[in-house]
Structure formats: C-alpha cells, structure tokens
Amino acid sequence: MTVTADEDVLAEPRPCARCSQPSLLWVAGRCADCIAQLGLQDDSAEYRSWKDDVRTEFGRK
Numbered sequence: 001m002t003v004t005a006d007e008d009v010l011a012e013p014r015p016c017a018r019c020s021q022p023s024l025l026w027v028a029g030r031c032a033d034c035i036a037q038l039g040l041q042d043d044s045a046e047y048r049s050w051k052d053d054v055r056t057e058f059g060r061k
C-alpha cells in the first residue's frame with residue numbers, strides 16, 4: 001500500500017477512531033482504509049456521519 005501525503009491532511013500518526021489502528025493518513029479521525037470502507041458500505045449512515053465530522057473540522061470558512 002502506498003501512502004501519499006495530501007497537503008490538506010495532517011500527516012501525523014494517530015489511532016483511528018473507528019478501527020484503532022495507528023495511521024499516518026486520516027481525515028476527521030478515520031484512517032484512509034476506514035474512509036474507503038465507509039464509501040463502499042450499502043448503509044450510508046456511517047459515511048454521512050463521517051462527512052458531518054469532516055464538515056465540522058474543515059467547514060469553518
């Protein structure tokens with residue numbers, strides 16, 4: 001797996017709020033793997049919940 005650092009994502013190891021795995025690439029507390037899984041789930045409730053967290057974290061403009 002190749003991890004690329006996005007300028008908008010803090011590249012800092014932190015445990016994922018969902019799977020508890022330390023990850024260098026996470027957004028709004030979820031690691032990249034979990035975010036990918038959220039988008040693939042049939043039930044989009046958790047994905048929408050994450051999107052709300054993203055909006056809370058990055059939506060202050």
Ligand SMILES: [Zn+2]
Nearest residue numbers: 016019031034
């Ligand atoms: Zn995770």
